[in-house]
Amino acid sequence: MKIVVAVKVVADDQDIFVSGDRSLDYSKARQIISTYDTNAIEAAAQLAADNDGTVVAISASTTKADDTKVKKDILSRGIDELFMVADDSLETADSYATAQVLKGIVDANASDYDLILCGDGSADLYAGQVDVQLAAALDVPVINEVTGLKVEGDKVVVERTLEDEVEEIEVPLPAVISVSPNVATPRIPGMREILAAGKKPSSVEGLAGALETKVEVEDIKAPEMTPRKNEIFAEGDIDAFAAAVAEALK
Template sequence: MPNIIACYKWVPDEQDIKLNPSTMALDFSKAKYKISEYDRNAIEEAVLLNQKNGGSVTALTFGNAGAKQSLKDALSRGPGKAIFVNDELAAKSDAYVTANVLAAAVRKAGSYDVILCGEGAGDTYAQQVGPRIAAILGIPAVTYVSEIKIEGNKVVATRKVGNCTEVATVEFPVLISVLPEINKPRIPSLKEVLGATKKPVFEYKLSELELSEDELTAKNNVKAIKGYVMSRKNVIYKAGTAAERVASLVGNLAQEGVL
C-alpha cells in the first residue's frame, strides 16, 4: 500500500489577468487564485491510485499566507492530509528554491513511495520542479506520463515521447510528473468540501527544514513580464459577390502560407 505525495501550486487564475495597454505589463491586482490545472491532475491521479491500491495520499504545497485557502480545495479532492510550507519567500521563488523546499518537506514528512507532480506549473510552466525534487532526493524521475499502474513495490508508467510511447517500470520510491490527459479531475461535491475541513493540515516553517541560504536563493530573477500583441493586417473583403470575396480570402491565405 503506497504512501503517495501529490505536489501542487497555488497560481493566479489566467482569466483574471489583465494587460495594461500602455506598458504591456500584466496586471495581477484583481486576479483570483486557484490550484494549477496541471496539479489538479496530479492530485486526482494520486487519489485514483489510492482507491485501487490503498495506502495514503498527502497534498503538499509551498506558498505564502494567501495559499492557505488552497488547502480546503486540495483536501476536498481526496487526499487524507495536507502539508503547507508557509513563507512569503514563495512569492519570489524559482524552480531551484521551490524544489529545495518541497524536497526538504518530503524528508521531514517521513516515509513515502510515490511523489506526483503536474507536467508544469500553471503560471511559469518551467517543467523543472519535479525532476529537481527527484535529483535532490536521489530517486528516479519519470516524466510525461499518461498512465500509471502500481504492481507491488513498482510503478509501471506509460510515457509519451514525441509521437511514440514507452513503458517504464521503476521500484519505489519514484517521482512521476503526469500529463493532463491522464485523467479528468473531479469537481468536489458539497460533502467532500465539508469533509475537507476535518482533515489534518501540517504547517511547516522554513526554519524547520534546515535549508542553507544558498538553497533559498533564487537563481533566476524575473524583472518584468509583458504581454505579447500580434500585429494584424485587418484586411476586409467588400468588393464582388460573396463567392468572389471568399475566393479572394482563400487566395490571400494561400499566398501567406496559411493554407
C-alpha cells in the same frame, strides 16, 4: 503505500489583467489550484484507493495560498493531509528553488514516501522542471509525460503515449513521476468531501532560511500587442483570402 502529490497554488489566470504599462494586475484574481495539478491529484487519489494507500499534498506557494478555501479545495479531492510552505519570496521562485523547498517538506513530513506525483507544469510559468529538479534533490528516478500508471509490488508500471506507440516502463520505487493532464479526469468534489476537507489535518509554515534561486527575475511584462492589419477581402473572393492565409503560414 504513501503517495505525495506536489500542488502549486496560483492566481486564477482568467482574472489577471494587463495594465497600460504591460505589467500584470493580479488584484482581482483569486487563488486556485494550478490546473494541471488537479489531474495529478486525481491520479494520486485513484492510485491510493486502488492500493490501500494515503495521499499527502505538498505545496510551496506564496502567503496568498494560505487561504482556507483553496486548502479545503485541495483536501476535498481525495487528499488525506496537506503540508504547505507559504512565503512571498516564492512568488518568483524558479524550478530549482521550488524543488528545494518541496524537498524540505518531504524530508520533514513524508520521508517514508513511495511515490511523488507532479502535474505536467504549473499554470503560471509552465517550465515543467520541478519534477526533475525534485527527483535530483531527492536522488530518486524520475519519469515525465506519463499517461497511465499502476503499482506492481515495489515498482510502478507507467505508460507514456507517444505519437505512434504506447511506451510501458517499469520504475523502481521511490520515484518522482509527472503526469500528463489526460492521466485522470479530476473528480467533481461533492458536499460530503467538501465538508470533510475542513476537518482534515493541514499545516502551513514559513520558509526556513533564504531562498536559493538560479534564475533572476528582472521584470514581468505582457508581450506587446501586435497591431491588427485589418485587411478586408471583397465578399466572395475566397481564393484571394485563401492565398493570403497560405502566404501567412509559410
